[in-house]
Amino acid sequence: MSAPPIGAPSSRGDPLVFCYSGGEALRTARERTEFDRLADRLLGAESPQLLECVGVPFIPHFRFNPLKHDIGFQTRLLRDSGFDFELVSADGGIYRVGTQPAPLGKSLSHFLGHIYIQDLSSMLPALVLDPKAGDEVLDLC
Numbered sequence: 001m002s003a004p005p006i007g008a009p010s011s012r013g014d015p016l017v018f019c020y021s022g023g024e025a026l027r028t029a030r031e032r033t034e035f036d037r038l039a040d041r042l043l044g045a046e047s048p049q050l051l052e053c054v055g056v057p058f059i060p061h062f063r064f065n066p067l068k069h070d071i072g073f074q075t076r077l078l079r080d081s082g083f084d085f086e087l088v089s090a091d092g093g094i095y096r097v098g099t100q101p102a103p104l105g106k107s108l109s110h111f112l113g114h115i116y117i118q119d120l121s122s123m124l125p126a127l128v129l130d131p132k133a134g135d136e137v138l139d140l141c
Contacts, residue, residue, distance in 0.1 A: 060097040060104045061088065061123065062115045074114045081107055092127045094120070 039047035062085075064074045078085070082101035088094045097104055109115045131137050 059120075060100070060117060061120045062095055062097070062104065062117045063093045063123070064095075065114055065116060068112065068114050074109060077114065078107065078109045081109065083107065083109075088120075089127065092123055094123055096120075 036047070036051070039050055043050055064071050068074070082099070083097060083104070084099035085095045085097045088096045104110060104115070104117055107115075110117060129137075
């Protein structure tokens with residue numbers, strides 16, 4: 001059963017239905033109002049920016065594992081498997097996935113340990129902080 005369009009009444013006769021996360025989670029108008037109030041209270045003027053991001057599809061990012069094989073071989077293997085990707089940061093070796101015939105985590109490259117899948121926001125601190133030898137780093141992930 002597919003989700004009704006955004007703002008359409010549900011088949012159960014509920015009030016308006018709003019879709020979040022690409023239709024995976026449905027909220028009634030009453031729940032949406034509570035969510036809006038919470039976002040407004042926590043984020044103030046920035047809450048509209050949060051609401052614009054809700055439901056935006058996740059874009060996978062990854063790094064190649066240089067300990068497993070040379071990057072050229074790994075790139076060809078992943079592309080030959082039907083994945084399209086582009087380099088985002090040469091410094092960090094961060095790639096963004098475009099086309100993916102299946103979830104990146106189910107790819108042969110991931111199974112062989114050729115790539116590390118990680119959220120972009122988790123990759124950035126190491127680049128921004130640029131720790132040096134002897135620095136102490138606490139990873140809270």
